[in-house]
Structure formats: C-alpha cells, structure tokens
Amino acid sequence: LARCLDSARPVYAVHLHGLAKRTLPPTVEAIAADRLQAVRAARPHGPYVLGGHCNGGMVALEMAHQLRAAGERVKVVVLVDTSAPRHGRRAVHRTVDMLARLRGLPPEGRTELDLRIARTLEEVAWWACYCQNRLRILVRSGMPAQADFVWRKLAGAAWHVAGVLWGRPASRGGAPPHASAALAEPSQAYRRAIQRYVPALYAGPVVLFRAEELPANRPDLGWSRVLPRLEVAVIPGDHHTSITRHISAFATRLEEFIQRAETGA
Template identity: 30%
Template sequence: EQDFGRSLPLATLFQAPTIEQLAVILQQEQGVPTLSPLVPIQTQGNQPPIFCVHPAGGTVFCYLELSQLLGANQPFYGLQSLGQQEGQAPLTTVEEMANVYLAAIREVQPQGPYLLMGWSFGGMVALQMAHDLLSQGEQVAFLGLLDTYAPAHMPDEQVLSEDVEVLLELFGGPLSLDWEVLRDLPSEQQSALIWEQAHQANLVPPDLGAAQIERLLQLMKLNHKAMRSYSPPDYPDVITLLHAEAGSVAVSSTEVTTDPTLGWQAISPSKVEVHTIPGYHEYMVYQPTVVIVAETIKADIEKGLNTDVETSSK
C-alpha cells in the first residue's frame, strides 16, 4: 500500500504476490480494485473447482495450505467477505451472502456438479448456497462443513472476545500459543499477546493499516450477528461434517454439545456424515490437523462425484 499509495484488496495478494505483478494488475484494472468476493487460490487442474467460504473473520488466507494439500489437479477458490475495501458495503445476512457468492462462482462454473465447503461460519453460508443451487435444479456433489455448528446448537459462553477470535483466525494456527494462559488473560491482554507473537513470526504485513484492521474486526462482528440470526432451511442431500474432537479454545468445556452432528441432523435427517478430526476448532485448516482434513475431503469429494455420475446416468 505504501508503494502504490492506495488500499489494496486482500484478494489481489493471491494473484500477484510481488511488487512487479501487482503493478501489472493495477494497470490492467486502471486503478479500480476488484469488488468480487471470489479469490482464485489455485486455478489449475481438471477437477470441478472447490468453492470455500470464509470464516467469520471474512478473509480466505487461512485456506492456502488446505488448497495445496488437495493437490495440483484440484482448482480451489475462496469466497471472501465484501466490505474489506474502503467504500465497499458489507453483506449482513447469510442469505444475502449466498446469493452474491453464487453469482460469483457461476462466472467460473456455470453448471454443476458443485463442490462447496466452509470453515466455521463459512459452513453456514456454503449450506445456504447448496440449498439454493438444489432448488434451482443444479447438482451439488459435495457440501463440507468444517466444524460448523447449527445456529441452535452454538455455545453461548465465550471465554475469548470477538476481537481475539478474528486475530486467531488470521494468525492463530501458525502460532505456538499456550491456550490455557491465553484464556485466563483479560481480553485486552489476549489481543496484545497474539499481536506480539504474530509480529515476531512475521505473519503481519508491515503496511497493514489500522483502518484495514478495524474493517476486519467490524466485518467479523457483522458476520457473528448474521450467524446468530440465521435459520437454516431443510437440506435434502448429504452434509459432510468434519468435527474437531477437542472442541474450541474460545468456548467453555461445559458448553460443548453432545450431538455428534452439531445440530445439523435436524435439517438433514439421516444424511449427515460425521468425521471426527483430532485437534481444536482453531487448527482445522492449519498443521497438523489440516493434513487429515485434506485427506478426508479428497475421499468424500471423489465419492460425491462418483455418486453424481451414477445418478446422472440413470
């Protein structure tokens, strides 16, 4: 941002990680940054692309390693929150996000079978997108929820603040944090500890401005509000749920649900396939947990695509 004298969309960093590549893209855009929620993370391969929705923090940087582990033949697109750029209005409901994101993914893939997934809050949006596609006569070969709770089963007792949660989404996975120490600190000290370790690990871009950080925090709060107010529709097809066995560091252990489907069986009776993944919610897309997550997703996508072919041939 210092070099170009303007605020850059986070998605642009995926397309052009060097100064030279950024200059070319900005010249092509004639100074107008993209407003699309679609972020091309891995565009090569002949498999149907995976479209993976952002968690509550709004960004999709967290999916980089997952996309790599899924292989060079698997295209992978992230869907980021609108509202990260100055002057860009955020979306405020799950249904609104699903509608806008579907329009974006159809620019890449006009017809199914579709592969949709999302971590945490992103799973809710992916489910709404899958529901809308099915209602329009499209095929959804895979719907993956990465430790996503149904709204009615979300725990109420939070031991970490929303500001701390967004920092964990941005930086928490790669950091060596002592969760017990973090949980016992006041929220201001929690944030300070994460920022300190993120800077020491060179995870924070040196020119990440205060205004952009504030936009991310406000986005997360809006996404949390959308999450709490969402009423998911009945879903007639298979839901694949990857559940973090250790729960979440942000939630008191007394608040953990005993329902292995995390509440989703209520909208998809007998059609929730549950995979229990060792580790915490916060590490679902980071090492070492992400290796197991990627292997599980690959197997379920292959099964879903094969089932889709068999159904189409009948």
C-alpha cells in the same frame, strides 16, 4: 488445502466480503447470493462441491440451497467444525412477530424490533461462547500458558485505562478510534447475520468434519434435524489446528468423501 487435494480438481477460495470493500449483506441468504455471483463467474455450472469452516459452513450450505433451487447439481456440502444454529432462534423470531402484531408495528418497525432484540441476544451469546471456549482452552493448557493469558489480558486492560486517563489512542498501534470501528463493523454485521440465520431442510449429501479435541454435546453438532443425509467424520486437532497443523489428515478424509460423491458410492 488445495495443494493437498487432487491436483486435477480446480479449487476456488471465496472471500466472505469479496476483495472490494463493500458493505456486507445483512443476512446469510443475501451473503450466499452475493458470493454465488463470484462462484458462477468462475464456474457457471456444476456439479459443485461447497464447503466452509466454522460459520462459513452456514454460508456454504445456503449457497447449496440456492444452487439446487436454480437447477444446479451440488455433489456434497462440507461443513468443517460448524455448529447448527440453536432452536431458540426460531422462538425469538416468533416472539418478535407476536410483539410486533400486538403493538401494531408496520413492517419496518417489526424489523427494527427484531434487530434490537437480536443484537442484545447475540452480544450475550457471543460473550458466553467466548468465555466458555477460552475456559476450555485454559483448562487444557499448562500453568505457564494460563499465566501468560491472564498477564496479556491485564496488560491490555491497563493500556486501555491509561489511554482513557491520559488521552492516548485505545489501540497500541496508534490507529484512530474510527479505524477500529471500521474494522469491527464487518465482523459485527457478519455475526448479526449468522445469529439470525435459520437453515431450511437440505436433502442433499452433507459431510460434517468435527475436531476431536473439542468436546461436543451432540456428535452431529445439532445438524441432523435439517440434514437427513448428514455424515460425520472426526478429524485431529481443535477448531483451528484441524485446518492448519493437521491439514494433511483433513485433506485425506475430504478427498475420500469427494471421490465417493463423484462415483455415487
């Protein structure tokens, strides 16, 4: 992406966890604060253009919140195929608070109850979303691709069963179980943080790039209620190819929005 943008503009890629192997902070707010340290170490003051793909857009939005609260200028926030958190999340938090008060739980007990409910709901939601997306992809693909997908899933299941029956490692690469768990934990922690995130109203300019090949019930992907200055642009490709195969088209549109933000047009 950086190679497709104006060469005079510095571009920084911020890794979610940092390059050091550290425990991921438990909330999006804490993740954003942690990553802002890296951003401000490279560029202490703005103006800034922040962006993220998929759930990374939520982290970018929260970083923008914190920068503006610190008196810094954020030209524009770029969300790339990022869906807004569902309204139900607020209801879950209110329900947990009510149950905790009824049971007379201390703050730490309330947090534990919230985590238990959130983990259960996030697993259900994640699998439902995964199955829905896989079904959409399979419906659009041809029979050979569908057959290949089913075959790979069956082969993976057979390998897992064989490992259980004959004591082989579950991973084809021979990695020990604790290694797989270590790799999965950051992803699970990140998903838990995303599931619990409730974005506040953001009054700054935001552009949402939405992939044209994925159907959306709402063109704004649910963001208008908290982003009053939201603009939506449709870019070619699906959730992944929009930033890979079609990166040039995406970069062209992105450059347009950045230049508009710089000139105040």
